[in-house]
Amino acid sequence: MTNIATSITIAQINYQRSALRCENDCRDRDLCAAVRVAGDQLVVHGRHELRSGPSGMDIAREVHRSYKLPSDVNPKSLKSNLDKRGVLSISAAKKKM
Template sequence: MFAITPRISDDTALFSLLDELRDPYNVYQQRNLLPVRFGDGSIGHIGGRIGDSQVENTDKEFRIRLDLSCYKPEEVKITTNSHRVTVHAKHEERRDNHGFVSREMTRTYKLPNDVDVHSASSTMNNNGTLTIKLSKTALEAPKEVTIPVEFNKE
């Protein structure tokens, strides 16, 4: 008896293989990759698994993209405070190709200190990608301060 050890050239492939082996229901999940354009013009992908997300933190905004393709916009609730954003999605039991399914997920993101939580906005596209944007607070340039000169007659 002997063991077969696969040769994997990089850690990403290894962790991907381990995830596939750990998740016995992985064959039933969609593997569609949805193209996403980032703020710098580059194109990436979000998707592969329901609940996958990407976080982008730039000088101007903090952005979260989350794959919620199994949920309708009215099934998603987003809350925020000065420290975090929480996304909660839930739908009741419904029929699908394999029988009945109900889903619920909660994902929480830590916010940087320089975001304005009152600027938070969200959109969901036809593919089920939820985008949450929060603007950064403007850092005020130091104002010029005049220091009076006092005359001391000694």
């Protein structure tokens, strides 16, 4: 699993009969994440900011990843959630045949 400080990696992809499910571990990060569909791509954009105290140094890291969605996944059904544990979950239903 890759640390969000350098990238976002989909750690688990479960491609089931009726849905696509992904989980990303973003623990230990103050992460602001956006998930969207652009054409046939799943786009994940994350931003992490670390504010330092008296030294005056602020650190910001930003990452942008896109993944090709399988052709039988319904992009309009995409749902995402960043839970309190720091796990970013993404799911989408398959198209009805």
